[in-house]
Amino acid sequence: MGVVVKNTGSWYQVRQENGEIVDCKVKGNFRMQDIRSTNPVAVGDWVQIERSSDGVAFISRIKERKNYIIRRSPNLSRQIHILAANIDLAVLTITVNYPPTSTVFVDRFLCASEAYHIPVLLVINKTDVYNSSDTEYMNELMYLYETVGYPCVAVSAATGDGINDLRDRLRGKVSLFSGNSGVGKSTLINALIPGINLKTSQISSYHNKGMHTTTFSEMIALPSGGYVIDTPGIKGFGAIDMSRNEIGHYFKEIFEVSSGCRYYNCTHLHEPDCAVLTAVAARRISESRYKSYTSILGDMDDGKYR
Ligand SMILES: Nc1nc2c(ncn2[C@@H]2O[C@H](COP(=O)(O)OP(=O)(O)O)[C@@H](O)[C@H]2O)c(=O)[nH]1
Ligand SMILES: [Mg+2]
Ligand SMILES: [Zn+2]
Known part of the structure; x- marks a missing residue:
């Protein structure tokens, strides 16, 4: 097994366990975990390589990814590009x-x-x-x-x-x-x-x-x-599919406090007996973090996330 260290168009550089770098192509039509991506293999992927009779190295197998981050193409909304894996x-x-x-x-x-x-x-x-x-x-x-x-x-x-x-x-x-x-x-x-x-x-x-x-x-x-x-030119992660209710789960301190909210689906914006609003008022949750939370919710309303 080797790890993909660089991808330039259709060529992939794979670093072997002994440190040797091998230039490879991808064999056939790869389908990984049902992801519709523009690149079947990404930097960070662990792969198996094979050599054809004329000496060209091919990636023949990809190890299942523990995670990967994507960039969504703005016009082809179903197409994604995998920026990096593992x-x-x-x-x-x-x-x-x-x-x-x-x-x-x-x-x-x-x-x-x-x-x-x-x-x-x-x-x-x-x-x-x-x-x-x-x-x-x-x-x-x-x-x-x-x-x-x-x-x-x-x-x-x-x-x-x-x-x-x-x-x-x-x-x-x-x-x-x-x-x-x-x-x-x-x-x-x-x-x-x-x-x-x-x-x-x-x-x-x-x-x-x-x-x-x-x-x-x-x-x-x-x-x-x-x-x-x-990852040049990439400021952060691409948009990820998140529902409105999930955003609060991804702010650690908001999630922790939210079990005390009266409603299980509290958005922490205006509901009565909201433990998050109480914590913000008491400065146990920082105002800047709370503002970021509301700003992400606002983006979702504007359709920036889907
Ligand atoms: N004063 C100062 N300038 C830095 C430091 N690190 C980077 N720079 C400068 O910031 C500019 C952008 O750096 P670069 O590494 O290209 O940023 P990147 O776009 O994040 O890769 C360059 O002019 C660097 O010389 C630092 O620790 N102190
Ligand atoms: Mg740079
Ligand atoms: Zn709440």
Whole structure:
């Protein structure tokens, strides 16, 4: 068995157990778990390869996935693209400033990762350029998310601060790197793997999103053990099928408190005897998390999720 580390069009790079990388094609018509996807095999898939008589290597079998994340094509609504499979950890890199990251963006990501059952590590990068109020806000965010149950690590890819701590947390895992453009994902991977030299984007204005400099997802082996997956141009997870009632399940602290609501199908917006509203009023649930929750519900009403 080998693991798919890169996919460029119809070719797949498979890393064998002995470390050898083999270029492969896909054999015949693959149907995996009834998924209608544009790619039958994804980065992170464990596969069996065979060689044909003329020496071409083919992927002949895919091991059942423990999870996978998708991007839905906006126009062909039934078609999906599998971004990556078998992820142990989703690493969401954010910056408090340069550029600022909204908590709604973070909470949407956390909500989707709960739905996918993928643990998240929050990495706050660029600590080297933060002034005292940026740092104060960063500490508040770290306190909030640690309390909710998401580990956080503050780093500077530029100075190397916190990188050893981050490296320890990635050891032996397949980690998917996500986050807005310009937050320093590629720079972080370069800091973790000296000599890899991923292209980074110089962004002229932090008010603009950085340019996407890489185009294919790639799984990169960490010298300390494990892999990182860089999904260029992908800020987070694709939309996932969630019903209105499920959203509250994917906010850990809302879910925990919601057993105290009077109605089993409480939306926590306006119902009487809502334990969530009580907890928000008492500041046991953070206002920013609650706002993100209502904002996702609002998106559903606008048809952004199906
Ligand atoms: N000051 C500072 N700049 C950083 C840091 N990490 C990345 N950058 C810069 O931020 C910009 C975007 O980085 P890049 O790695 O391309 O971001 P990506 O789009 O998330 O992959 C580049 O100009 C980097 O040099 C950091 O820790 N501190
Ligand atoms: Mg990048
Ligand atoms: Zn409620």
